[in-house]
Amino acid sequence: MCGIVGYTGSRKAAPLLLDSLKRLEYRGYDSAGVAIVDKKLRIHKDKGEIDNLRESMPNIPGVYGIAHTRWATHGQPTKDNAHPFADCKGEIAIIHNGIIENYLELKESLIKKGHKFRSETDTETFVHLLEENYTGDLESTFRKVLPMMKGSFAFAAVHSKEKGKIVVARKESPLVLGIGEGENFAASDISALLKETDRVIALHDNEMAVLTPESVEITTFEGKEVTRRPERIKWTVEDAERGGYEHFMLKEIFEQPQAVHNTLLGKVADFDVNRFGRDAFPSIKIVACGTSYHAALAGKYILEDIAKVPTEAQLASEYRYSTAAFGRPLVLLISQSGETTDTLGAAREARRRGRRSLAITNYVGSSITREADDVIYTRAGLEIGVAASKTFLTQLVSLYLLSIQLGLARRTLSFDESRKMKEELRLMPRAVQGVLDEHKKIQKIAKKYHKARDMFFLGRNVNYPIALEGALKMKEISYIHAEGYPAGELKHGPLALVGEKTPIVAVAIKDHTYEKMLGNIKEVSARSSPVIAIASEGDRDIEKYVDDVLYVPDVPAIFTPIPVTVVLQLLAYYAAKERGCSIDKPRHLAKSVTVE
DSSP states (O other), X not given: OOEEEEEESSSOHHHHHHHHHHTTGGGOOSEEEEEEESSSEEEEEEESOHHHHHHHOOOOOOSEEEEEEEOOSSSOSSTTTSSOEEOXXXXXXXXXXXXXXXXXXXXXXXXXXXXXXXXSOSTHHHHHHHHHHOOSOHHHHHHHHGGGOOEEEEEEEEETTSTXXXXXEEEBSOOEEEEOSSOEEEESSGGGGTTTOSEEEEOOTTEEEEEETTEEEEEETTOOEEOOOXXXXXXXXXXXXXXXXXXXXXXXXXXXXHHHHHHHHSXXXXXXXXXXXXXXXXXXXXXXXXXXXXXXXXXXXXXXXXXXXXXXXXXXXXXXXXXXXXXXXXXXXXXXXXXXXXXXXXXXXXXXXXXXXXXXXXXXXXXXXXXXXXXXXXXXXOOOSSSOSHHHHHHHHHHHHHHHHHHHHTTSSOHHHHHHHHHHHHTHHHHHHHXXXXXXXXXXXXXXXXXXXXXXXXXXXXXXHHHHHHHXXXXXXXXXXXXXXXXXXXXXXXXXXXXXXXXXXXXXXXXXXXXXXXXXXXXXHTTTOOEEEEEETTOOGGGGTOSEEEEEOOOOGGGTHHHHHHHHHHHHHHHHXXXXXXXXXXXXXXXXXXXX
């Protein structure tokens, strides 16, 4: 989960690489480094964030090079373990995202041949393999060495004797190429390139490319030429800036009315849902990781309620290694980046099992769009903050739209019912804005409880997964230990941990579980736990049983996860702010998990 940038052209490479790298800092910030070729190969790297590197950066006037920001997987986050790595002669430099699974075996062989290693990383193995097998041409050497690698990778490399050339390769780790005029770029994420070009080409698995200032040549690892036209990216550099907000996360939370609106305007899916009639598939299995898994859990309730189709949610890391179940479910894969390693692995496993698959993602051209049979795009726009906000909400909206379409196709939902539901969905941007308009009240509650060491988040039915998501947001950005539970499970263990120092956040909206939730609230109140209720607008009875109430607009029960989610996002954000946490870059985490 690292950030990669490459540039070749006529401009000074160092400031351009550092600026582009800064836009990838959310992918890793344990260490950073650059390799630029001037008269010779020059490498500069440092432990810590990119600003550390910028401050200590010497003047390097070269016009092509590569840069990297690291999230440690092999070896501690030290200067020695920072990328780029050079060969023994100091002529080749490489950077890498991914994991080389057989690096120990390769490393031992190289040491016996006299190669000197300076780091604990798996990555350094590759540069010594290039040195050992160098033929005088970096491209052909790549072709010889890549088959020796087991694992996932995106590589970029330069050689001091091959002027202006960058060689890149990809297998199961994201890599895009930026096309300019008299200059070209490579990066692990489009956001790094927005300031420089709006034309990009996504590199596919088992492909490599040679970049010079005047050309970009793509081939397979075996040498077969690949022709692929650049795509125009509609995002702008302003999309990647904070726009006056203190943090990207807050900006992205406040962008959610527009993100929901854009998702509602887009196609539900780029396939004819009517092909999926009543008997086309008996069930759905939703597969995802992290926040997307919480969307999957909510999707189970949504699909079963609206489309009346049996649905199961499973973690991608479990699905890809599980035994194939009976039946032939439609496999629904959710990944905001479209590059999540476990979810991609699950997609390939679904194909191996002969299952039809549908992906929900935010990124056009991402890997998941090639692994799945059909795709739904969430149209959330660029999201920089590590903690997913608008991408999660638009995943929920996509699941509602899909459920309505499937309900119609399977004849479990009438036309009038579907029309009414769509009308309610069109009001969701207004409901989200209604929560945002009350952000100061949420900030006040967050300030009251921000010193808590532990918190519980309770929900029932479709809001149980939303409680899980609220707990995840609280723990990942505020570092408060938070757990989400279905409220009915309190008596089966968690009740032993509640007390006056353990705030409870209870999602108590008016639905068929409301009375049961009030009973659960009374249980924790009797143990002296302070309770923050998230309730439907106009519900004054709830105030008798809780310490604080945060109201959401009164919407149909099935759609309450949308405004409730926004309350929980803001609660976590303001708690983290009060605690002085690094909100956009929480410790040990990265935006897109591209390694197992």
